[in-house]
Amino acid sequence: MAAAPASSAPTDLLPDGFDPGRAPFDLHFGDTIVGYKVLAIPVTPGAVVPVVVMDAPAGTTFSAEAHGGTLEALDGHTWRFTAPRAPGLYPIAFRSSAEVGPVTVNVFVVHPYHPGLNIVDGYDIGRYPNPSASPKHAEAYDPPIGFMQVDSEDAATPVSPHFTLGQFACKQGGAEWPKFVALRPALFVKLETALQAVNARGIDTPAFTVMSGFRTRVYNAGLGNVNLSRHTFGDASDIFVDTDHDGIMDDLNHDGRHDWKDAVYLAGIVEASPEQPPYTPVAGGLGTYGPTRAHGPFVHVDARGFKARWVG
Numbered sequence: 001m002a003a004a005p006a007s008s009a010p011t012d013l014l015p016d017g018f019d020p021g022r023a024p025f026d027l028h029f030g031d032t033i034v035g036y037k038v039l040a041i042p043v044t045p046g047a048v049v050p051v052v053v054m055d056a057p058a059g060t061t062f063s064a065e066a067h068g069g070t071l072e073a074l075d076g077h078t079w080r081f082t083a084p085r086a087p088g089l090y091p092i093a094f095r096s097s098a099e100v101g102p103v104t105v106n107v108f109v110v111h112p113y114h115p116g117l118n119i120v121d122g123y124d125i126g127r128y129p130n131p132s133a134s135p136k137h138a139e140a141y142d143p144p145i146g147f148m149q150v151d152s153e154d155a156a157t158p159v160s161p162h163f164t165l166g167q168f169a170c171k172q173g174g175a176e177w178p179k180f181v182a183l184r185p186a187l188f189v190k191l192e193t194a195l196q197a198v199n200a201r202g203i204d205t206p207a208f209t210v211m212s213g214f215r216t217r218v219y220n221a222g223l224g225n226v227n228l229s230r231h232t233f234g235d236a237s238d239i240f241v242d243t244d245h246d247g248i249m250d251d252l253n254h255d256g257r258h259d260w261k262d263a264v265y266l267a268g269i270v271e272a273s274p275e276q277p278p279y280t281p282v283a284g285g286l287g288t289y290g291p292t293r294a295h296g297p298f299v300h301v302d303a304r305g306f307k308a309r310w311v312g
Helices: 135-141 185-200 217-222 260-271
Strands: 022-029 032-036 038-043 048-053 062-066 070-075 078-082 088-096 103-109 146-150 158-160 179-181 209-212 236-240 285-289 298-302 308-311
Touching (some): 032 103, 062 070, 260 285
Parallel strands (some): 285 308
Antiparallel strands (some): 038 158, 062 088, 146 179, 209 236, 285 298
């Protein structure tokens, strides 16, 4: 699979030169809003997806080029995309007649989830519980629609302007490839919003270090983690800021230590950074963790759809 890179054209640069990567126009790709220059979206094989430019300026037309599947133009800003049957990466680039763009949707056709599924092409995933196991928020515990295959050459594929597919790959199997990953676009929006806020606060970092992204049910159980961990649903990540590349959270509060207070400092910025239009803020989980012998302090961020706060 060939990676479709993010555009490097500057848009809305912050004073420190950080580019949030916001799109010059916004798309609806099915139920997902695409407000960034690049965004990864999973779909099932053969899915038919409506695509429309939101609030298209009068007289502006748009073109699109799909690398796989069928893309039918319905008018100057509306299409119907039919996904291929074969799992894989199929980028679509959208351009405006105003010579802005492109906006790239990295469409991943997934290996579909089936109830009782335990193994995908030899990769041990584990079984998901019935959503009724958490009746208060049952809709948030629907299993992923499927799993993206990640080969070593796919790791650099952008899922949003500042994050790549490989950052979220499960550590199961060590350095062996391929891996299979479930991801939800709402997580990328959460992370991009938080990253922009961190840079706006004067912390000059091009991305977060993702300590843990997707986890299979099998891998998560092996860690002794909670049964309904959001990591297994593809909308959670454990992150920290590491501008000096020493493998641990930076001293964000400048007290001379690398400890839980730095996680609290980062979480405070995340808490105060709701999504910017066209996105509607999505409630989620936010947890702070101090250092242990195995790792430094970090912050858990997820897009579960309801608010949760805790100290690890």
